[in-house]
Amino acid sequence: MAGSDRRFRSLVAAHAVSTYGNYLNLIALSLFSYEVAGTAFGIGAFMALRLAAGVLAGLAAGVLVRPHNRRTFMICTDLAQAAAMTVLAARAETGVLLLSAVVVVLGSGNTLFNVALRSAVPDMVGQDNRVRANGLLVTARSLATVLGFASAAPVIAVGGYRAAFALNALSFLVSAAALLFLRLSTRDEATAEPSEAAAPSSTRIGTAVLAPPLLGMLLLRGADALGSSSHNVALPVVAELADPGSPAVFMTQFWAAWAVGSLLPHQLVKRWEPWRQALEDERAFAVGTCLMSVSFVLAFTGLPGPALVAVALAAGLADGFTDIAYTSRLQAEPDARRSRLFGLSAVAETSGFAVGTVVSAWALETAPPLHVVAAFHGIALCGALAFLVLAGRHRSGANAPVAESGEKDCI
Structure with missing residues (x-):
């Protein structure tokens, strides 16, 4: 090893x-x-x-x-x-x-x-x-x-x-x-199927046969990319408004703080076992998406320098947290399913980012950056909250005791 x-x-x-x-x-x-x-x-x-x-x-x-x-x-x-x-x-x-x-x-x-x-x-x-x-x-x-x-x-x-x-x-x-x-x-090699034809039909992934939590995660990942596109497009506009003389300094400060935050989840995973266990639960991805969306919206509210750095740091922390949680959950699937899952994930991410980039750029022509970012990240936030509710119900249903055959006939 x-x-x-x-x-x-x-x-x-x-x-x-x-x-x-x-x-x-x-x-x-x-x-x-x-x-x-x-x-x-x-x-x-x-x-x-x-x-x-x-x-x-x-x-x-x-x-x-x-x-x-x-x-x-x-x-x-x-x-x-x-x-x-x-x-x-x-x-x-x-x-x-x-x-x-x-x-x-x-x-x-x-x-x-x-x-x-x-x-x-x-x-x-x-x-x-x-x-x-x-x-x-x-x-x-x-x-x-x-x-x-x-x-x-x-x-x-x-x-x-x-x-x-x-x-x-x-x-x-x-x-x-x-x-x-x-x-x-x-x-x-221990679990690989000899051929695609010999693989069980459950490995042939399409959105129709995905388990609800996995389908929800893919859709939420697309909404996450939609929200991320808005702050990527809006940040240069805000930088120009906040510091017309040196907008590059503003952007460098923001992304440097974000990068530092995104480095922290790996250090926590290495040093604290509860973090590693938490990241294997699909609900951790939704919680991280909530924190990330809120942090990015706060970053566009005109905060002073130190507060902006703190919020960007929190956004980076949540961003790294969600990336690890999401990827690790998809990797828990059998080997034959993973490539198809990550292919669908790439479609969701790229489509969400593409649509978000075009629409948010158009929206910024008439609306303030804060309103645009709040609207797009609001979609991701609502999606994450809905996922948490549905995932909780799905988990409760999966853990519910199975009724006896005689009781089923009475239902």
Whole structure:
């Protein structure tokens, strides 16, 4: 187990490198898209294309990502994205068609990689260690996100867009090399079905056969992404209003506090067993969503600096908490079901974020940021409260004593 743990930590470090490249590229590619398209509409069109590719990839993930090929699949998606970014970095001139192709590769590749990685975690570290492993992944992602955003401006200033694209390509190669040489198992050989045809019909996941708690979690995850899109769109507007001279400082302060908060759940999971046990209950995800939504709404109420940092810290803590709880619950399902579940999850998350981005941007043209963020996070909050009620009833029903056959006839 110790050797497996070291290899998984090495894989997480390599994944953090590729995540850093992704968030560096998110800034660089947005600015580059404006340069190629020449209009703000062009930026939105490329973003919509990337999100649409992610949605379609999520729908196909259940068929494409199999327990026996997850490692190979992740390597291939890394190499495909590295090739796309290398072409973009090497071309002296880039047209709309080439940039569109690159955006599709990035959108679909990122979704498919994440589906394969998340569904493979229990097989890499064991079911008993999946909560801690997810905490480690959340920690690495948070650090990589902040570093990627923070370094985008200096990298582009020094080396231009091509340097950012080349760094992103290199980051994908680092991830692919780690997967190739570490050779972590991505399939539970003891429980894996010999073939899809031999699998029981209950493993063929569709929304019609999902258990109510799982279906509720997927829908709530989509509502969570809808709410998150609103504060991502509204934050630059608020930063400009709060500090017209240096809005970047405002945003850096906010996201740095958020990142610190998102690092804490993993530390609590490692050091306090009740936290680890709580995160295995699907209701923990709903509670975390409530706390996160309330925290993000409070962040847009015009709080003074120290209070804003405290609220952003709480939002990050709840964000990390929900991510670990949600991922760990889906990973508790049998191996043959996980890829399909995480594929459906990717569809819910990407669709929610895409719709929320478009609608919240339109709403901000006429409504104050606080009203927009409160409305969108209010949807997530109401969804979380409804989930808690329904999950409680479902649990009570499942624990109710079964009536005798004679009593059933009388009902």
